[in-house]
Amino acid sequence: MGEFELIASFFADSGIARQDVIVGVGDDGAVLQMRDGYDLVVTTDTMVCGTHFFPDVDPRALGHKLVTVNVSDLAAMGAEPAWLSLALTLPSVDEAWLRQFAAGLAETADYYNCRLVGGDTTRGPLSLTMIAKGQVPRGRAITRAGAKVGDYIYVTGTLGDAALGLKVCQGQAQTSKKHQAHLLQRFHFPSARVALGQALRNVASSAMDLSDGLCGDLPHILRRSAVGAYIDVHKLPLSQALKDSCDQPVAFKMALSGGEDYELLFTVPESKRGSLDVLLSPYGVPFTCIGRITGATGKLELKAGEQPFDYQHQGFLHFP
Ligand SMILES: [Mg+2]
Incomplete structure (x- = not known):
């Protein structure tokens, strides 16, 4: 042998x-x-x-x-x-x-x-x-193709931690010992939202996991569903570790363009929005509404509250 x-x-x-x-x-x-x-x-x-x-x-x-x-x-x-x-x-x-x-x-x-x-x-x-x-x-798989105009856009967990964890690994970011442990854990040992994903079969019109960053991944849903969307950057769920470790523009960049979070991104019709808390809270994974599906086909718009948010997304690089 x-x-x-x-x-x-x-x-x-x-x-x-x-x-x-x-x-x-x-x-x-x-x-x-x-x-x-x-x-x-x-x-x-x-x-x-x-x-x-x-x-x-x-x-x-x-x-x-x-x-x-x-x-x-x-x-x-x-x-x-x-x-x-x-x-x-x-x-x-x-x-x-x-x-x-x-x-x-x-x-x-x-x-x-x-x-x-x-x-x-x-x-x-x-x-x-x-x-x-x-x-x-049979027939219950959630795809990227089912988002409809008016649906609400949600993400699980927090965004950008893995991207900052990578920077910490590379010596490009410094933070407290406690935050460092959290960020490295998120980068090296991410979690897959398996139980919650199965619960979404009852509520989500579309879903995908976030591997390449929100601005890189959400357009896949928009293309497959032939819809547009807006995201409010003030609604992005950011961990305390991320907020304490970098200033706001960098935190937004990590959350919008940083990859490897492996959180779920999903859309929910207005009619099912009311049952989300009851359905998803047993799984112990926080989820946050960050925007809405709009009619403008294919376009992803970023807002900061009511104002447009000027942001240049650069594709997620594993070794930036
Ligand atoms: Mg994927």
Whole structure:
């Protein structure tokens, strides 16, 4: 057995044992049992060393993040995560690194009730690809295409923390020890809003997760739904750590253009707005109304209260 074949042994027991995995890691393919009356939701994310993460990043955090970013996409569809596959490209076999990476992956898969059911390993520049599969009751997946004029726009949690966490990592921002811990946690160990995503099936007209920053991501909903929107920057949910660590224009920039928050962005029709508190409060994740869907097709307008807010969005760069 070659060293690359041995790698499979690091991942053989990743995640929680699931009865719907008929054949898992170790065969030519996985055999998975779909639940009756459910649709399959599939998503893929790749993380490349030097583009999405630093070469010296904690491998445990990397394993955590790879699972989380994939599961976050399932959450945004209103799906329940179930199965993961991993394609791993490694320059060499570093057992200590692999053990840590596999541990981060396994504990996070377990947390989200997922099982790793297969994968592939090749030699090459460090790159990680994960495919996540989840299930959603037939016809109930939330897409980016359902936003209607007059719908309210919401986000979960707070925005911009991960982007500032990245700056702290790079030594480009300083803050108190307590805030630093919070920001680094948000950058290295984001959460996927899985339970809340499933609750949104009953209220949201559209949803997506925030990976590239609000100004980069919201236009996807606007395009798919053929609508416009305005956002009031004074309504953006900002953490105390973000507010204390930078002045307002920088805080707005982090919240509007900073990536990797993995919060959910969703729209809610006026008729369902009244039931939001009752429906979503059990999940313990704050959510904030930040704007509204308008008729002007495709256009995203930023306001500060009643005034237009002059802002030049630059696409989120993982290494700004
Ligand atoms: Mg996404």
